[in-house]
Amino acid sequence: MTRELLTGNAAAAWGARLAEVDYVPVYPITPQTEVIETLAQWTSSGELKARLVTMDSEHSMLTAAGAAAATGARVFTASSSQGLVYGFEMLYTIAGWRVPLVLLNVSRALSAPITLEPDHNDVLAARDCGFLQIHAESCQEVLDSVLMAYRLAEQRDVQLPIIVNLDGFYLSFTREPVEVPCVDAVREFLPARKPLHGFSASHALAQGVAVLGGTGYSFFKYQMQRAAEAALAVHDAVTGEFCHHFGRCYGAVEGFRLDDADWVIVMSNSFSTVGKEEVIRLRAEGEKVGLLRLRLIRPFPSQEIEWLLGGRRGVAVIDQNISVGKGGILFGEVASALRARTAPPLLSFIGGLGGRRFRGREFDLVMSALHAAENTGGSSEPTLLYSEAEYVQVMDMLRVAHRLPDTHQA
Amino acid sequence: MTFHREVYKSIKDIPRQEYLAGGTGMCAGCGGLLALRLLHKALGPNVVFVNAAGCLTLLAVFPFTPFHSSWLYTAMASAPAGAQGVRDALDILIEKGRLPATDDLKVVVVTGDGAAHGIGLQSTLAAVHRGLDFYYLCYDNEAFANTGFQMSPASPHGSRTGTTPVTAATSVGTATAKQDLFQLWRAQQPAFLATVSPAYPLDLMDKVARAGRARGPKLFIGLAACPPGWGVEPADSAQVAKLAVDTGVWPLKETHDGELVHTIRPRHFRPVEDYLRGQARYRHLFEPVRQEGVLHRLQAEVDRYWAEADLNTQTPNPRLAVHH
Numbered sequence: 001m002t003r004e005l006l007t008g009n010a011a012a013a014w015g016a017r018l019a020e021v022d023y024v025p026v027y028p029i030t031p032q033t034e035v036i037e038t039l040a041q042w043t044s045s046g047e048l049k050a051r052l053v054t055m056d057s058e059h060s061m062l063t064a065a066g067a068a069a070a071t072g073a074r075v076f077t078a079s080s081s082q083g084l085v086y087g088f089e090m091l092y093t094i095a096g097w098r099v100p101l102v103l104l105n106v107s108r109a110l111s112a113p114i115t116l117e118p119d120h121n122d123v124l125a126a127r128d129c130g131f132l133q134i135h136a137e138s139c140q141e142v143l144d145s146v147l148m149a150y151r152l153a154e155q156r157d158v159q160l161p162i163i164v165n166l167d168g169f170y171l172s173f174t175r176e177p178v179e180v181p182c183v184d185a186v187r188e189f190l191p192a193r194k195p196l197h198g199f200s201a202s203h204a205l206a207q208g209v210a211v212l213g214g215t216g217y218s219f220f221k222y223q224m225q226r227a228a229e230a231a232l233a234v235h236d237a238v239t240g241e242f243c244h245h246f247g248r249c250y251g252a253v254e255g256f257r258l259d260d261a262d263w264v265i266v267m268s269n270s271f272s273t274v275g276k277e278e279v280i281r282l283r284a285e286g287e288k289v290g291l292l293r294l295r296l297i298r299p300f301p302s303q304e305i306e307w308l309l310g311g312r313r314g315v316a317v318i319d320q321n322i323s324v325g326k327g328g329i330l331f332g333e334v335a336s337a338l339r340a341r342t343a344p345p346l347l348s349f350i351g352g353l354g355g356r357r358f359r360g361r362e363f364d365l366v367m368s369a370l371h372a373a374e375n376t377g378g379s380s381e382p383t384l385l386y387s388e389a390e391y392v393q394v395m396d397m398l399r400v401a402h403r404l405p406d407t408h409q410a
Numbered sequence: 411m412t413f414h415r416e417v418y419k420s421i422k423d424i425p426r427q428e429y430l431a432g433g434t435g436m437c438a439g440c441g442g443l444l445a446l447r448l449l450h451k452a453l454g455p456n457v458v459f460v461n462a463a464g465c466l467t468l469l470a471v472f473p474f475t476p477f478h479s480s481w482l483y484t485a486m487a488s489a490p491a492g493a494q495g496v497r498d499a500l501d502i503l504i505e506k507g508r509l510p511a512t513d514d515l516k517v518v519v520v521t522g523d524g525a526a527h528g529i530g531l532q533s534t535l536a537a538v539h540r541g542l543d544f545y546y547l548c549y550d551n552e553a554f555a556n557t558g559f560q561m562s563p564a565s566p567h568g569s570r571t572g573t574t575p576v577t578a579a580t581s582v583g584t585a586t587a588k589q590d591l592f593q594l595w596r597a598q599q600p601a602f603l604a605t606v607s608p609a610y611p612l613d614l615m616d617k618v619a620r621a622g623r624a625r626g627p628k629l630f631i632g633l634a635a636c637p638p639g640w641g642v643e644p645a646d647s648a649q650v651a652k653l654a655v656d657t658g659v660w661p662l663k664e665t666h667d668g669e670l671v672h673t674i675r676p677r678h679f680r681p682v683e684d685y686l687r688g689q690a691r692y693r694h695l696f697e698p699v700r701q702e703g704v705l706h707r708l709q710a711e712v713d714r715y716w717a718e719a720d721l722n723t724q725t726p727n728p729r730l731a732v733h734h
Contacts, residue, residue: 056536060491067495200513208483
């Protein structure tokens with residue numbers, strides 16, 4: 001084991017290297033490229049005994065990844081944003097093939113407008129396809145999650161592909177101290193893949209065949225649902241084993257200062273770190289508030305969430321995504337997990353779109369809304385976080401775009 | 411120049427062994443199925459087909475498969491990428507000792523012209539560019555036949571399809587010319603490239619067998635008569651396919667090491683009309699009035715093709731020939 005300063009991208013590449021993957025089909029996209037460049041370096045030097053192939057698109061990349069996994073190889077691939085949605089058709093296809101592989105997504109907001117910094121509309125668009133999803137907060141968690149993801153995906157009762165998500169820029173390009181386990185220890189935790197089936201001369205296999213009519217189709221989709229449900233218990237077992245091997249313990253969700261909290265803020269990914277800092281500040285100011293970080297997005301740990309949030313005085317979900325015409329995606333997911341008898345007032349906030357940072361005092365706004373909602377019951381309408389200063393800034397840009405004179409001069 | 415086959419010289423050389431069971435859901439007289447059957451005979455049993463969305467996707471419908479070999483349906487655009495994944499995985503697993511070398515398979519893409527000419531062209535060219543060691547059969551029925559026969563880039567000028575209907579304002583049907591997929595592929599110098607026809611089984615199988623000696627992309631375009639789409643009787647499918655060759659409409663050729671060879675050159679070309687007349691998709695060219703302009707263009711295109719082909723095969727330096 002060594003301790004190194006690694007970016008989130010490098011940590012992900014280390015995860016793939018330590019998992020001793022066989023095959024890495026790639027296609028570059030910002031902010032994912034460091035992952036594939038690092039892996040290309042290692043496959044070229046022989047430090048990683050895998051074949052890396054540059055494909056012609058993410059659609060082809062995912063097809064090659066799924067086909068190789070269907071043949072029996074351990075496969076790692078990575079994308080982001082436009083790339084993920086460009087290959088979208090294949091996400092459903094690969095999941096339907098029931099082949100385990102790890103797809104790293106480095107979150108980046110979707111066009112248009114075209115942009116570079118993160119939000120989670122890309123990865124959450126893939127929430128219904130049958131890929132499992134783990135969302136990481138730190139660089140260490142990225143590496144650890146890649147290793148745990150293989151164990152989870154390859155488990156006999158699961159056999160589903162999995163996305164490990166990290167935020168572009170905030171995590172992909174941020175160096176943090178990361179413990180890199182030694183390969184022998186990883187081999188004990190994660191032995192070589194033993195595929196249940198594959199293509200070979202001695203075992204012919206028809207894979208991805210058509211079904212006609214709803215009876216067959218429903219059966220296979222229900223099987224995927226059952227496998228994903230089973231993955232919830234498998235996830236607990238895998239994280240438990242990981243904790244035992246490496247001393248770092250993860251749950252389907254992470255509670256922060258939650259035990260005696262009256263109020264809970266729900267967040268995910270790297271901005272949870274900001275939320276935790278705010279919780280510490282608000283605690284010092286007398287607010288009994290905690291944070292619930294959603295980590296396992298698929299399967300969605302509804303029961304645990306219900307258990308952790310039920311009976312609180314108020315809960316605010318801060319979504320770093322927007323389902324246009326509805327609001328926060330995770331707000332809806334959390335709401336569906338709660339039961340009427342114990343459900344606290346639940347509020348929805350949208351923040352962090354396109355990498356927008358939280359402004360000072362925005363968590364104060366969240367807190368005062370929570371206090372108010374205790375009497376009113378709250379509303380499912382999303383609050384769109386935006387500051388006066390940002391508004392002024394954009395108005396200035398609009399004046400430039402329209403070639404209008406500066407208001408100060410007019 | 412006469413071409414001599416090397417592996418399949420007489421009809422008796424074709425193995426009786428069938429790798430493709432009968433009773434599939436294909437239309438009666440499907441030319442694509444016939445080409446696939448012959449291809450499989452030439453390849454032998456150890457094959458994994460990687461399929462793009464099209465007519466032949468319906469060969470394997472749960473819980474049945476007509477293949478003794480393996481099958482992977484991918485999507486419409488990316489069968490060659492699927493072939494890349496399977497080929498690479500087989501190589502790696504054999505290399506690492508996790509799969510015995512005797513378990514190796516030939517990886518074969520099976521796709522229609524609709525996918526090959528458009529949505530799947532990018533992934534095909536990319537696989538050829540990477541030098542992927544695979545076979546590729548485009549069964550060319552000259553339309554999106556599985557969806558009911560709509561125009562594809564492979565639809566010939568003057569043919570009627572569901573999206574190029576014949577009306578008073580559009581009397582020609584398909585106005586565009588057939589896209590030359592052979593030349594598009596040839597620009598990348600694949601290890602082996604050929605056109606085939608199920609009406610010439612020895613030519614087809616000999617090409618597949620000789621292609622197998624080369625590593626890299628081995629690409630085949632097979633003209634596939636489509637009885638419901640072309641408007642011919644299923645029983646006439648092979649006859650129509652033969653007419654396409656005998657009229658010069660479908661040249662049988664191959665290229666490897668940069669050299670283009672016509673493997674079958676009809677001694678006397680029959681008029682193109684003989685091929686067109688029997689197909690309902692061309693009926694509007696003959697009745698209620700003959701469309702002389704279109705018929706002339708189609709014949710002239712064939713004549714020009716063979717004039718150039720003969721010129722190039724007879725003279726070692728075609729540029730000199732231009733000055734004669």
